[in-house]
Amino acid sequence: MESAIKMNQNFESIGKTFVGQYYTRFDDPAKQNTLEELYSDTESLMTFDGHQILGEL
DSSP: OOOOOOOOTTHHHHHHHHHHHHHHHHTOTTTGGGGGGGOOTTTOEEEETTEEEESOO
């Protein structure tokens, strides 16, 4: 479900920060179980092909 929200202009910076945090946890077997903390089914935001999608698909 696509939400009608204003495009966050900082999506590139936010994405780079997220990827850094994700792979820091992913690459450390002791921290892999904390990956789910990075996702919220109501507040997580994804940008793809110029469209932003909020929450769970």
